[in-house]
Amino acid sequence: MYRISHLLILSLMFLSVEATSQTMGGDLTESETKTEKRSKKKKRKKTKLPDIDLSHWKVTIPEGSGKGGAISVEPPEILDYANNDILKPYMFNDSTKGALTFYAYPTSATTANTKYSRSELREQMVPGDDNVNWTFKKGGSLKAKLSVDEVSRDKTGKYHKVIILQIHGRLTNEQKELIGQKDNNAPPVLKIYWQNGKIRVKTKKLKFADVNSVGILHEEAWTDDEGFNFEQEVGFGKFQIEVKVTDGKMVVSLNNTEFAVYDDFNMKRWGVFENYFKAGNYFQSRDEGSFAKVSFYGLEVKH
Template sequence: MKIHKISLSSLFLIIFFTTFSISCSAQNVSTDKIEKKDKNKKKYKLPEIDLSHWSVTTPEINPKNGKVLNVEPPEILNYAKDDLLKKNMYNDSISGALVFYAYPTEGTTANTKFSRSELREQMVPGDNDKNWTFKQGGIMKGELAMGNVTKDSKGKYHKVIIMQIHGRLTNKQRDLIGQKDNNAPPVLKISWQDGKIRVKTKELKNLNATYEEMLETDAWTDDEGYTFKEDVGFGRFTLEVKVSDGKLTVSLNNNEFKVYDNIHMKKWGVFENYFKAGNYFQSTDKGSSAKVNYYKLSVSH
């Protein structure tokens, strides 16, 4: 029998590589366990919405003043921790949506009988007096979906206004016509109605009206409205509202467009405006409600 002699250095190398191999194997097993554990974890998504230039109104009553709950920046940024606010505005971390929940309550704003969970644009955070005109222009774009909505006694889904452009009187205009507040009509209302997107704008009743007469709410009336062809149902869709001097364009999924380029839009130039987005629920039926999911929302001027 032939005996092979092993040098001390060779023995050291054998021990080193054996130890290294065992260590790597253990590390690989450990890494595999971590990867499998990570795969089992739920992925949480957040909406792509910067709330620093939005206030929100919900159906809740603020116990501090007895009025409808309104939260402005910077407090709105903590909506997920606000016990009263998060009843009607909260994250769906699975789909990545900011959910706006509304139902009939006594918590309504002036000049309406309907409740809302709706954002109001603030160009200057916390200030409603700084707004924009059509001449200055603006773009609002959102990706959203109807979460769920109840039906009326005839079996039709309740209507929900999901986007608006609201007019506003300056303090000077308010005082000029002797009005008690700065309210002006909404020039644009976009609704989800039975799975379709419907648009309504304002028209001036008398095209020869004076400047002071045009500032009055009753000088304006709704147009006949327009319904986009695509049935969005309860799926995601994208809406874009683009405003320029005397012109208003609404697009659905960058595929269908409704353009308002007429005398009424030009006349509307007397007003300042602000964007709104969310869930302005158009029902007072007992037990009715709706949820609107916003995944993305942006505004530029």
């Protein structure tokens, strides 16, 4: 009787230990699974994509058949830029920062009327159509959050310049024919530079204030102003630029704390032209080995 009881107790003890062992093993496995899930969740959180609507932009890259032959990609193809092998080296997602990055360096593939390369967006009010644009009377605003991530230096040790935002002028087809010009190109009324860690604004002014309505259409009627330098140093960090255009007036702000205001007769007479916004990396160097990388975290246009 004792032997049977003893054996029964031993059996029950064995079963209890085995059950405890299995339970503990199950807890460890569950714990490991939770840790793994948390780790994966953290990894997922670190991956970000830029929230930028490209349905009204085309991009030009420093790739193509020489001067005037740089490749452009319009909507809807641009919407799949992440899978476009031609665009990938010049326009790509930085998923660690949640930014859309533009890379440029000197190549033989440039656009007409310039010697510099660009990886730059061009606004299209009607997707796929360059012929529909806006005037100062119609107005418009652009808000961009960006950073200049990397820029090469020249022989003196200064960083190369990069144009990050523009408002470009455009002749209508009627204006082009009136002055006998071969294309619709008009001067850019606004260029915003990143220059040695600071932001510089350049705009246009008339050479002669009383130029007539035909003469004003010629590029030679306009010249660069003296430029304006914002005091803040943005360096390689994030910053925000806002451009607001109304009839006869243009305001450029940096981080909503500094403002450059243009509301003289030059802006009033600029109303003769159509316009479009540009954003990205218009690299201002032909030096061998030079380059720049610009990232946009946000880009919004309204009319």
